[in-house]
Amino acid sequence: MAETASKIKSNALSQVEKGESLWVGAWHRLRKNKMALLGSIFIILLIGFSFIGPFFLEDNYYTYQELEQKMQGPNKEYILGTDHLGRDQLGRIIKGGQISLMVGLVATVVSLTIGIGYGTISGYFGGNIDRFMMRIVDILYSLPFTIFVILLMVFAKDLGDSIDTWFKEMGSNYSISGQWNMLLLFIAIGAVEWLTMARIVRGQVLSLRKQEFIEACISLGLPTHRIIFRHMVPNVLGPVIVYTTLTIPAVMLLEAFLSFLGLGVQPPTPSWGLLIKDGADRMREAPWMLVYPGAMFALALFSFNFVGDGLRDALDPKTSKD
Amino acid sequence: MIKFILRRILETVPVLLCVAAMTFFMCRLAPGGPFDDDKQVTAEVREQLNKQFNLDKPLHVQFYQYLINLPNLQSFKYPSRTVGDIISQKFPVSAKLGFLAMCIALGIGIMFGVIASLRPNSYIDYIPSSLAMIGICLPTFVMGPILIYIFSLKLKWLPATGWGGFDGDIFFASDMILPSLTLGLFYAAYISRLTRGGMLDILTQDYIRTAKAKGASAPRVLMKHALRGGLLPVISFMGPAVAGLIAGSFVIETIFNIPGLGQDFVKSAFNRDYTLVLGVVMFYATLIIVLNLIVDILQVTLNPKLKFES
Numbered sequence: 001m002a003e004t005a006s007k008i009k010s011n012a013l014s015q016v017e018k019g020e021s022l023w024v025g026a027w028h029r030l031r032k033n034k035m036a037l038l039g040s041i042f043i044i045l046l047i048g049f050s051f052i053g054p055f056f057l058e059d060n061y062y063t064y065q066e067l068e069q070k071m072q073g074p075n076k077e078y079i080l081g082t083d084h085l086g087r088d089q090l091g092r093i094i095k096g097g098q099i100s101l102m103v104g105l106v107a108t109v110v111s112l113t114i115g116i117g118y119g120t121i122s123g124y125f126g127g128n129i130d131r132f133m134m135r136i137v138d139i140l141y142s143l144p145f146t147i148f149v150i151l152l153m154v155f156a157k158d159l160g161d162s163i164d165t166w167f168k169e170m171g172s173n174y175s176i177s178g179q180w181n182m183l184l185l186f187i188a189i190g191a192v193e194w195l196t197m198a199r200i201v202r203g204q205v206l207s208l209r210k211q212e213f214i215e216a217c218i219s220l221g222l223p224t225h226r227i228i229f230r231h232m233v234p235n236v237l238g239p240v241i242v243y244t245t246l247t248i249p250a251v252m253l254l255e256a257f258l259s260f261l262g263l264g265v266q267p268p269t270p271s272w273g274l275l276i277k278d279g280a281d282r283m284r285e286a287p288w289m290l291v292y293p294g295a296m297f298a299l300a301l302f303s304f305n306f307v308g309d310g311l312r313d314a315l316d317p318k319t320s321k322d
Numbered sequence: 323m324i325k326f327i328l329r330r331i332l333e334t335v336p337v338l339l340c341v342a343a344m345t346f347f348m349c350r351l352a353p354g355g356p357f358d359d360d361k362q363v364t365a366e367v368r369e370q371l372n373k374q375f376n377l378d379k380p381l382h383v384q385f386y387q388y389l390i391n392l393p394n395l396q397s398f399k400y401p402s403r404t405v406g407d408i409i410s411q412k413f414p415v416s417a418k419l420g421f422l423a424m425c426i427a428l429g430i431g432i433m434f435g436v437i438a439s440l441r442p443n444s445y446i447d448y449i450p451s452s453l454a455m456i457g458i459c460l461p462t463f464v465m466g467p468i469l470i471y472i473f474s475l476k477l478k479w480l481p482a483t484g485w486g487g488f489d490g491d492i493f494f495a496s497d498m499i500l501p502s503l504t505l506g507l508f509y510a511a512y513i514s515r516l517t518r519g520g521m522l523d524i525l526t527q528d529y530i531r532t533a534k535a536k537g538a539s540a541p542r543v544l545m546k547h548a549l550r551g552g553l554l555p556v557i558s559f560m561g562p563a564v565a566g567l568i569a570g571s572f573v574i575e576t577i578f579n580i581p582g583l584g585q586d587f588v589k590s591a592f593n594r595d596y597t598l599v600l601g602v603v604m605f606y607a608t609l610i611i612v613l614n615l616i617v618d619i620l621q622v623t624l625n626p627k628l629k630f631e632s
Contacts, residue, residue: 139333139337141561141562142337142561142565142610142611142614143337143341143565143607143610144565144568144569144603144606144607144610145565146565146566146568146569146572147568147569147587147603147606147607148344148345148348150572150587150588150591151345151348151349151591151599151603152348154352154588154591154592155348155349155351155352155591156352158352159352249459253461256461256463257461257463257569257573260463260573260576261572261573261576261588273463276463276464276467277463279467280463280466280467280577283467283470283471283475284475287471290464290467290468290471294464294467294468297461297464298456298459298460298461298464299459301458301459301461302455302456302459305455305458305459306455
């Protein structure tokens with residue numbers, strides 16, 4: 001009898017110990033969210049479409065043009081039609097997807113790095129340093145940042161060209177103006193989008209430092225690195241992941257906005273924003289030039305937003321109580 | 323309260339100085355100049371032009387001259403007009419566009435948000451909420467052409483371009499509908515999501531139950547008690563929304579060919595029209611800071627929990 005009793009007891013104990021971890025629980029909740037699942041499937045398909053698709057096409061799939069074939073509606077040869085210069089729209093949309101996704105990811109990583117660094121320092125030191133650093137963020141929030149980005153893109157674009165001429169004078173054929181614009185986009189967009197991330201991380205770090213479970217860890221005598229990596233980081237990570245998925249569409253939107261004004265990536269390299277611009281200019285004669293890139297772009301934003309929302313619901317401790 | 327406002331106004335001075343310095347030196351460090359495109363410019367003429375616009379002086383002297391005299395400076399590309407002239411002529415068009423868009427955004431957004439919050443997770447919630455999601459994912463530069471395609475090209479109800487006749491002097495014209503709608507719908511989507519979230523938070527509070535318990539009618543509980551708290555997230559969104567509306571107006575003015583300040587700004591940056599760029603940036607920065615201050619004051623008046631920190 002005593003044996004079984006202890007068995008039951010140990011069973012009960014082991015069951016208690018097995019409780020769902022944050023990530024397992026989050027996954028269970030996320031799985032129930034149909035829209036978020038659909039969104040993540042679409043994102044995976046999109047990445048495949050943009051990065052594996054080119055392997056099935058010619059090398060110059062997004063620049064090759066047949067002028068006699070310009071502005072053809074969707075047909076057997078060109079599934080999505082051709083643009084005003086007789087280029088295959090399908091190829092352009094694939095390449096545009098590569099560029100848009102890449103800008104979205106890299107610029108998000110830039111803003112993530114700045115935001116987490118700034119937020120952690122501000123929250124960790126607290127006091128006057130925190131007040132000062134957050135006041136700067138408040139002030140930056142109230143500035144017309146898009147205007148600065150526009151100025152930066154206009155002025156720095158020519159800087160790339162003049163660096164190229166300088167290379168030529170030095171007798172080198174190396175040209176950076178193509179990559180230069182992409183690099184600028186990463187930096188400019190990343191420099192704008194870090195503010196909210198800094199606020200979120202700072203708030204998390206600040207409130208975590210005062211919470212009972214961290215105090216409990218300290219009184220249990222856990223080493224500092226264990227407290228930080230096992231107990232603080234997982235709690236900051238949730239909001240960071242959520243906000244990252246929500247930053248990607250914001251960044252893609254800003255890139256498309258700049259491309260639409262003629263300030264983003266430079267032709268002949270397409271991005272979705274540029275394709276939408278080309279389509280909008282010619283929508284009377286060739287509506288398909290607007291519809292397909294526009295639909296792809298909207299669907300991508302849709303998916304990222306749904307996944308972000310789903311992750312927020314899944315990782316938010318408030319909703320996980322019930 | 324007065325102390326708070328004074329402190330904020332004092333704070334804006336260094337901020338505006340920083341904005342001016344950043345803009346000015348960014349302009350001047352960039353290669354190219356305002357007279358690069360005019361082909362037949364001899365060295366003497368160029369020197370003369372540089373002298374006329376004070377471009378031959380050292381940079382810090384120029385910066386100082388720009389700052390003290392900004393509205394009266396000549397534009398480089400239109401030497402007969404000053405920066406102040408151009409802004410006061412073009413800004414009313416942009417301001418009207420922004421105002422109409424904001425009205426549409428608030429009207430549609432709050433209505434949809436409140437409706438969605440009344441019966442959460444029912445069809446009354448799903449329909450406005452998914453419409454809002456679609457609105458957020460259709461950026462203005464996709465929405466604009468789509469609206470033009472439907473309402474101008476296919477149905478032929480509304481004009482596709484223009485703004486209140488030739489130079490925007492008609493008070494209200496049918497060609498103002500599509501641009502303001504395009505700009506407004508994007509923000510309506512955001513506002514409806516914020517309203518829904520805010521209202522859902524408020525409607526479960528004890529004081530709403532108290533209001534219902536003392537026999538207040540449902541519309542009265544909604545309008546008098548819930549809305550005030552439920553709209554707080556919307557109010558705090560107004561600051562960023564204003565900045566966003568200004569940036570959005572650049573795109574809208576391009577799509578619909580509206581003679582507003584946004585188009586001039588982008589053009590002036592390409593033309594290296596230093597005075598106009600600096601003037602427009604300073605103007606927008608001041609505008610945004612002032613509107614943010616108003617939003618902050620509004621927020622504290624609506625929410626007694628927040629106190630003016632001093």
